[in-house]
Amino acid sequence: MRSLGTDEVIDYTAVAFEEAVEAVDMVLDLVGGDTRRRSLEVLAEGGLLIPLPRGLDVSQEAAERGLRVASIIVEPDYRGLEHLAELADSRRLKVSVSRELPLARPPRRTSTSRAGAPLARPSSP
Numbered sequence: 001m002r003s004l005g006t007d008e009v010i011d012y013t014a015v016a017f018e019e020a021v022e023a024v025d026m027v028l029d030l031v032g033g034d035t036r037r038r039s040l041e042v043l044a045e046g047g048l049l050i051p052l053p054r055g056l057d058v059s060q061e062a063a064e065r066g067l068r069v070a071s072i073i074v075e076p077d078y079r080g081l082e083h084l085a086e087l088a089d090s091r092r093l094k095v096s097v098s099r100e101l102p103l104a105r106p107p108r109r110t111s112t113s114r115a116g117a118p119l120a121r122p123s124s125p
């Protein structure tokens with residue numbers, strides 16, 4: 001995370017994040033559930049919560065606290081992916097590759113982030 005530019009890293013398995021940070025402008029919630037509700041605690045007034053997984057709707061509670069909620073949906077974007085590839089080719093976008101996987105026998109899940117490793121990319125057979 002530090003190599004990606006993160007100033008402060010919190011181990012969520014050891015520390016309750018809402019006790020470690022406060023008054024932040026934006027939370028990108030990749031977890032949902034109780035984590036989403038707890039995320040409201042750390043936002044500054046007018047702060048923005050962006051929930052990614054479907055599920056718990058905290059928009060009412062957020063509005064009562066003067067907070068904003070905005071959902072995003074990732075959609076297939078050929079031109080966008082091409083632009084990302086150009087940025088990677090020109091080394092303006094740093095891509096971490098932990099391992100390559102054969103396209104002939106693709107895994108059910110290509111992300112290995114739960115093992116603490118960066119994303120993997122498929123390769124040609």
Ligand SMILES: NC(=O)c1ccc[n+]([C@@H]2O[C@H](COP(=O)([O-])OP(=O)(O)OC[C@H]3O[C@@H](n4cnc5c(N)ncnc54)[C@H](OP(=O)(O)O)[C@@H]3O)[C@@H](O)[C@H]2O)c1
Pocket residue numbers: 012030031035051052053054072073074075111113114115116
């Ligand atoms: N709306 C959209 O368009 C959209 C787009 C992409 C993804 N999503 C959804 O967003 C969610 C995340 O996707 P992803 O691809 O990023 O999944 P992922 O690769 O499994 O990453 C989830 C991350 O959350 C961390 N995490 C798990 N439990 C946590 C907790 N209690 N507190 C803090 N961090 C925790 C995990 O850490 P560890 O590695 O330690 O487990 C991991 O780094 C999925 O539900 C996915 O369906 C939605």
